[in-house]
Amino acid sequence: MSALRKLFRFHGGVKPDYHKHASTRQPIAGTPIPAELVIPLHQSIGGPPRPLVQAGERVLKGQRIGDADGNVSSAVHASTSGTVTAVEMRRMPHTSGLSALCVVIKPDGRDEWIARQSFDFRNASPTETRDYLRDAGVVGLGGAVFPSHLKLNAGKQGRLDTLVLNGAECEPFITCDDVLMRERGEAILKGAAIMREMLAAGRVLIGIEDNKPEAIAAMMAAARAAGDDAIQVVAVPTRYPAGGAKQLIRVLTGIEVPHGERSTDYGVQCFNVGTAYATHDAIALGQPLISRIVTVAGNVGQARNYEVLFGTPMRDLIAPCAPLPDSDRVIMGGPMMGFRMPGDDVPVVKATNCVLVGSDALFPPPPPEMSCIRCGECAKVCPSDLQPFEMYWFARARLFGKAQEYHLFDCIECGCCAYVCPSRIPLVDYYRFAKSEIWAREVEKEAADQARDRYEFRLLREEREKQEKAAKLAAKTAAGREKAAAALAEAEKPARTPEEEAKHALIAAALERAKAQKERAHPENTSNLSPEQQAEIAAIEARRAEIREQAKPHLRADD
């Protein structure tokens, strides 16, 4: 139900041309199974999943082919039945054009499912449900692909005030959430109900930008049909980036969740409507995440939304949309935040909300970058209340520490600043550059710190071993000398007078004392030890002796 509710405003934002109409004229269409599916194993935030299949193996639709690597990871599944032809490096849908491990499947055309079973989450512990969703590969479908099971955790208080469903979809061209809400509102609400139960959330607010009246109407009808008063459909003002999770939470609840903090600590959690739909599929139908709605738009004759199997090459998707002849690029995502693809052969993945075909006519190359005149336009439109020109200044000068002081990592890379900049500075490029440099440096520093620790430990160990060896040697030579002295004394005995005898005894006694003292004193780092430490050393010595015995035949003569 929709109620007149007080909405809040986030700072800044822009109103670009939306271009959403072209792709919403027709309903969602299916796509034929392609000749080859290339399914990247790493499709979410977190550790790359481990492959579970080998070349030659037959897989069924929905069969898990990559296993989550730890809890911060998410499984991947075969999108149709067929034969695995290879598990190899393939070009990823990533601006870098680099490759990563993919499972290549040759479909058999039968599209044969695994045994599907709904998951009784009401009789399962929250952890079990989360593990199930992790293994079903459910991740955030808004584009960030954060594993959803990690977010379905009510946090400290064990309950939340508000579950926000994000149907704002503020990026130009993209309409996949729009059509999903129009056509499959009921399933979205069922998914939301599951999420709400897991989070013990008091209410569900579905935020939809008011330029999508059909979706709002459809969701309101679905909410009415569901008959749940706790579900409210809220039309939010159309202003990019209203669909940013933090911005939408702000608009709907007035709460600002600071960077680096959990929204659940503020009593609110936010999911994309597509994620709610996928959750319903996984829990109620037992279908893991193997496809999603993808908008194909931009420089095409017939823009449309398709339900696409993951691993489908983007070109298979673009072809039926009649791309215009001057098309020269493929962008994954929208024109504000999307990423240029290295080619049209890369596969559709969980993060692919839109395949945007571009050309110089549609997206003209920006005029040359000029000097920043500090006009402050960027600060006026920044939805994170940053001072973008200051960050630009420092990023440009590679003063990364200063850039961080100006909250570089609060930047959501929405592109508003670059959109309005009169000097046409590619501001976001500078932030992306600075961020990846800072991350790389952190990784490097961590490695260096580890190397330093290991090196220092090794020095310590070598020093200890040296001292131990020296002590042993000293003991050995002392014992030898004593023996020799005794032999000598034996030989000289008859020639000695009693006075001499007494003197020798004195000397011997002194030697003995000196030796005893020496033994007590060495090695120095073993004196004044606690009984535990001594016991530990004794145990180590025993092990070492054993090893030495074993190693003796292999050791060289001088060792």
Place this chain on the structure above:
Amino acid sequence: MHNSPYFLKPASVRSVMLRVLLALLPGIAAYVWFFGAAVLVQIALASVTALLAEAAMLKLRGKPLMLYLGDGSALVTAWLIALTFPPIAPWWLTVIGVLAAIVVAKHLYGGLGQNPFNPAMVAFALMIVAYPSLMSQWPAVGFTDFAPQLNAIFGPRQLDAITMATPLDALRTALHTEEARATVAGVLGSSASFGNIGGKGWEWVAAGYFLGGLYLLQQRIITWHMPAAFLLTLLVISGAFAAFDPGHFAGPSFHLFTGGAMLGAFFIVTDPVSGCTTPRGKLFFAAGIGLLTWIIRAFGAYPDGIAFAVLLMNIAAPLIDMNTQPPVFGHKDKRGSAK
């Protein structure tokens, strides 16, 4: 190939600068009406000099010529210099001023966007220190004959007939030289250069600038912070001192509608490059300029204090900015701003 965002709003430095020039037109029209067309000659002179100097500097610095020459920033500087200098100043004064602004204050500091000081104000300050008398000769109000003015600019200068002290100058000189006898009311009442609210004629020029300023606000090229803080500070402090000693301190209307107050408020103080950029910083910055302007006007040796006030506050701008950074998203208070 460029990266996202692929959409860009149609905006450019040139369009910003051209709108600033457009906003200056009402003030210029009033100026011409009351003080003659000499100012147009100065504007043309300054513009040509500025463009030539800009082109030469860009060439020397190996920067793309047409790109930066077309941005209009040199023209804005040139126009501001022409409007702050006396319209009958000799041609070489304007030329040197413009060169100082473009070559030294702008390009030697790194060009557009890098200059710590407002170039036009550097030019004004330099020239008034170097040529105080030439910088104080203004045409008499209503004396709009073009020929003698042109002669003053380019020919042998015979000025007595056409000049008159500016209101600020007249008041200051009177108060300073006649000490005990002169009062503000007396001076203002007796001199021909004073109009109803500010200086005669000047009040209309100021109104023209105000109109242009409103246009800039409407176009979102400037924000309200700086003009408001500057004018309010000037108003409050001059009002307070006038109330305290009306004999020796002129009131707010005089201060706001004479000299460069209005031009300063909307066109000079608001220079984004050399000023503050945070909302709070802008308030401090402009208020500081207002205060210093009044102090220099009331106690200083120069007729108008805006140039020095702006330069002094330019120095402080980075410090003010650093200490007035607005809170970022989620850090406005502890628990989100709804609670």
Place this chain on the structure above:
Amino acid sequence: MALGAIVLGGALGYAAVRFRVEGDPLVEKIDAILPQTQCGQCGYPGCKPYAQAIAKGEAEINQCPPGGEEGIHKLADLLGREFKPLSAEHGIEKPKAVALIDEQTCIGCTLCIQACPVDAIVGAAKQMHTVIAGQCTGCELCLPPCPVNCISMEPIAESVESWKWKYPVFKLTPSRKEAA
């Protein structure tokens, strides 16, 4: 005037005592810049000894090939010394690599294990050895002792995760091009 001088002098003196900056041990700061490869190319047995030598003024700042130009710049900034290009006698800057033992050829002599400064090689006598790639600093110290030359240096390939956004390119056309 004299009073003023005394007061100001006193204030300065007080400030000097009150706000004195406790100098961080220089060696630590230098060591933090060094890459901790522990390769000894600088002529010192490790990064720390080299840091000590720099601090004492016994070593130049351009003797660390793994740290590269960037490292020299950072050292120059820290120490207020002039930047110098990497000294050729100490080696050249190479892309970061890790050691890889050809497990077919390895005879299990343990010599590389003894040579590794960060204990990044595991194995035992007459057993196959292997490098823990994550711990390897790429110092190459294990290469010379190997009697069968079974260790090679593999440059670390860029992956989707380690890929970095490049510095935005200035698309400025120089004015002479325009004139032409």
